[in-house]
Amino acid sequence: MDPTNPRILFAGTWQLEIHTWGRTSGGPGGGLHVSRDGGDTWEKLNGPDNTIGLPKKPVGKVAVAVAPSNTQRVYAMLETGDGIPWDGQPTEDGQLWRSEDGGRTWALITRNRNAMGRPHYYSRVVISPDDEDEAYFLTASFTVSTDGGRTLDVIPRAEAPGGDHHDMWIDPTNPDRMIVAHDQGLSISINRTKTWFRQRLTNAQMYHVTVDNAVPYNVLGNKQDEPTYRGPSNSRILGTRRINHIPRGMWHHVGGGESGFATPDPTDPNIVWSSASGSGMVGGIVVRYEEERRQYRPVEVWPEQSRGPASGVRYRFIWDAPVHISPHDNETVYVGSQHVHRTRNRGQSWEVISPDLTLNDRSRMGLSGGLTGDNIGVEYAGTVFGIAESPIEAGLIWAGTNDGKLHITRDGGESWTDVTGNVDGLPEWIAVRSIAPSRYDAGTAYIAADGHQVNIRDPHVYRTRDFGASWEKITDGIPPSMLSYTKIIVEDPVRRGMLYVGTENAIYVSFNDGDDWQPLQNNLPAAPVSGIVVQEHFNDLVVGTYGRGFWIFDDLSPIQQMTPEVMASASHLFAPRDAYRFRPITPPSIPYDDPTIGEDPEYGASLNYWLAAEASEAPTIEILDGSGMVVRTLEGPNRTGVSRIHWDLRDEANEPIRMLTPPRYAEHIEVGDEGRPAPGGQQISILMPPGQYTVRLSVDGATHEQPLTVLKDPHSAGTEADIAEQLAFIREVREDVVRAGEAVHRVEAMRVQLGTLSRFAEDEDLSASVEDLRQKLMDLQETMVDLRLTGQGQDGVRFEARLLQKLGYLVGALSIADFRPTDQEMEVKVILHDALEAHLAELEELVRTDVAALNETLRGLGMLIITDDAF
Incomplete structure (x- = not known):
């Protein structure tokens, strides 16, 4: 839009078709258009009849920008084909055109391909608000022109905002300030590109998700425009200023490339197999990574570098080719091209164990891209898209393809059966991308198929119970929409008939083997669900999304255990999963303003219960140790449905220690009815030991118990x-x-009474006696707590530590890790205990003598006596 005249509008149209077998950018529908009446009418500027200097031949993607400082200057980038014949026809040549008269005439400025690069993926030109000649071109590189586009300067990667740049904003009031969006996040400059502050965002595009069997487990996946990632599900960084957060510094690469799978060895988390895209066999990169060495070995099936049409390669690997480790032998690994390949020697050699399982339609294996060729395996048709071996029958392998085929072998690949025709309703050319063989019955399997690249948007999920001889469509409850095409299906490892399916914008669960589905969205963003896996040891549901990163649904226990009988009951306590008594580790450097910091799970035991209706009182949850003693009592939410609370594995803390008098020399500080915290007075809650416990739920007279293992x-x-x-x-x-706290409370109670008595005592001798006792009590109390401390301005560092502080410090130091006390700690404990005994003895003596004497006087005067009852 012309910033000085909003009725003048420029728009680009783009004729684009994307199918499984290729992308076609360009055609008569593409072009640059202008409206000078606010959009009421439009004029196409390019085309065979134009005489104003723009391309006459078909164009593809278009980008246009008006110079804010001179709105007669207009820049336009048009995808032309760069003079390279397309579909047997010549193409236009050029990248950037410019107009000096508001778009009425144009001149070709440059043919430099750094202006547009790969137009379908990025094509944007941005003009500085204060300089009509200063233009920025956003492609894989970051390119700048200061002479109106005639010469282009590609900024080196280390000095650029990022990689794969997509959009840019320049402050119209201060052009030195700018923001660039790219595949790694945002970059901000306040000095006109001299330096950049790079900010990550929570928009990771993850192709799939896997988990390993470490404790706590790691989450793995391949991220768009970056390599594979591996990071913890639980940071174990406890007691820090950023408690319950997973810093980005705890994630690292594990080999491979941006697409594909990162699949950990099921028995050895040290090993990760990854398939990916890259400079090798297009989508056929396979690497074997070793965590201990932080190194990986490329073990591609066929390591011949290849670019071009699918018809010209020996093995057709799709962009995110599958890699699958046998559940029966972790040394057996499968990957898919048009064949299924297998290695049994860590990738040293591969064998083909299937014929071509695809349609092998050579007519759909040509060059992809349209005007600008783009052949990196994304649109390879006729490839194996999903591989899965039965977890209960070795050698029973399923293979689905991206051109609509489905095969099964029951003899490890010696013979294959095409069962595609048995899947009634399966459309042609739909991608069979996810297969879930059942762990409960060898003949049962589920498939999820994705047809969006052939404009099939409805969900396609099917079930067989006879090794593929017959199939049923199972999509009831998944609402059809433009974004309901299905990407993955997974079977629950605990509850038979419980399934999860991911679509382009949601996740669903079925409790009846797929007969019907219901949403499981909760707070999961509405993003493409690209991967689902259940981490069996922790019983967590882990989801990968293409646009919002990884998410974890902690503890599936209540969902797995939910039955009609439970729902018919007034209340129910679900059996809890085991709880780990994790101890804290030292954190990496943590950027506190990093929005990509992840969330740790809640510490301790996850406790879940059901209420059919709100109870008369809030439910109580008691934790009993092995001897039957209640060590903790919790109050749970009083609401209908499933509720969850967490026990932090600690027992009941001692009561708080409070002061009823203001700090010395700071009498202006008000002390409320509840008092103020005693300096150094800690509430100590002990982390209970490993072992067997009992969880008891009490609600409206009903009691439920479940065992819990820590x-x-x-x-x-x-x-x-x-x-x-x-x-x-x-x-x-x-x-x-506790004993020290009781002593503090006794002294505070007496000090308050003495203060009141002092204000109303008229007898001078009585006043002197009161003040003398008050001073003695304060002097004694100073050995326990520093009466000068206010808790403000870090005044604790001004004075020496007192007994109460030392006792708390002794516990805090020891409880950091699981070790027995040192000899020094034992010695200090004895010293502090003896000091406490001396303090208490002195207090008792003071009460027996001075307090008793004052009370005798008070009785003689008919006044209330001083008591040392703790509050």
């Missing part, structure tokens, strides 16, 4: 004997803290 942190070097010694030590120190 597991030791497998990364902890301390033994269970060490933990037992530590807990005994902490319990003894906590008892001392």
Whole structure:
């Protein structure tokens, strides 16, 4: 739009077709258009009859920009084909045209291909608000012109905003400020591109998702325009300022490239197999990564570099070719081209174990791209898109293709059966991209097919119970829409008949083997669900999305255990999963303003219960140890349906220690009815040891119990004997803290009474006695707590530590890890205990003598006596 006249509009149209077998950019529908009446009428400027300097032959993608400082200057980039014949016909040559009269006439400015690069993926030109000659071209590189586009300067990658640039904003009031959007996030400059601040965003496009069997487990996947990633589901960074967050620094690459799968060895999390795109066999890169060495070995099926049409390659690997590790033998790995390939020696050699399983339609294996060729395997047709071996029958392998074929072998590939024709309703050329063989019955399998590249948008999910001899469509409950095409299906490993399916914008669950589906969206963003996996040990549902990164639904237990009987009951306590007693680790450097920081799961035990209706009182949850003693009582939400609370694996803390008087020398600080925290007074809640516990739910007179296992942190070097010694030590120190707190409360109660008495006492001798006792109590209390501390301005560093602070410090230092107390800690505990005993003895003596004497006087005067009852 002309910024000085909103009625003048320029628009580009783009004729584009994308199919499984190719992309065609360009045609008579493409062009540059102008309206000078606010959009009421439009004029196409290019085309065979134009005489104003624009291309006459068909064009593809168009980008246009009006110079804000001179609106007569208009830039237009048009995809032309660069003079290279397309479909047997000559094409126009050129990249950038410019008009000096508001779009009425044009001149070709440059043929430099750095202006547009790969037009279908990125083509944007942005003009500086204060300089009509300063133009920015956004492609894979970041290109700048300062002479109106005649010469182009490609900025080196290290100095560029990022890679694969897509859009740019320049501040119209201060052109030194600019923001560039690219595949890695946003980059911000405040000095006209001299330097950049690069900011990641929570918009990762993940092709698939896998998990390993580490504790805690890792999440893996291939990210658009970056390599594979691996990161923890739980950072174990506890007790830091960013508690319950997973820093980006805990993620790292595990070989391979941007697309495809990152599949960890099911028995050895150190090994990751990855398929990807790249400079090798288009989508046929296969690498084997070793975490211990942080190195990987390329083991491609056929390592001949290849570009061009699918018809010209030996093996047709799609952009995100499947890699599948046998559930029966972790040394057996499958990948798919038009064949299924297998290695049994870590990729040293590969064997073809299937014929061409595709349609092998050579008419749909030509060059892709249209005016601008683009042949990197994204639109390769006739490839195996999904491979899955039965988890209960070795050698039973399913293979689906992106041209609508489905095969099965039951003898490890010796013979294959085409069962495509048995799938009633399966459209031609639909991509059979996800296959889930059942773990409960060898003859049962499920497939999810995606037809959006042949304009089939409805969900296509099918089930067989007879090894593919017959199939049923199972899509009831998935609403048809432009975004309901199905991408993945997964079977639950705990509950038979429970399935998950991902579509282009949602996730669904079925409890009856697919007969009907219901949404499982909750707070999951409406993004393409590209991957689903259940991490079996932790029983978590892990989802990969193409645009919003990885998400985890923690603890599937209540969903798996939900039955009609449960829903018919007034209340129910679900059996909890085991809880790990993780100990904290040291964190990496954490950028606190990083929006890509992940969320840790809640610490401790996940406890889930059902209420058919709101109870008369909030439900209570008690945790009992192995001896039957209640160690913690929690209050749960009082709401209909399934509720979840977490027990942090700690017992009940001691009561808070409070002061009823203001700090010394800071009497202006108000003390409320509840008092103020005593300096150094800690509430100590002990992390319970590994072992067996019982969870008890009480609601409206009904009681439900379930066993709970608390597991030791497998990364902890301390033994269970060490933990037992530590807990005994902490319990003894906590008892001392409790006794110290009671002493503080006794003294505070007396100080408050003495203060009141002092204000109303008229007798001078009585006033002197009151003040003398008050001072003695304060002097004694100063050995326990520093009465000068306000809790403001870090005033704790001004003075020496007192007994109450030292007791809390002793516990805090020891409880960081699972080790028995050191000899020094034992010695300090004895010293502090003896100091407490001396303090308490002095207090008792003071009460027995001075307090008793004052009370005798008060009784003689008919006044209320001073009591030392703790509050």
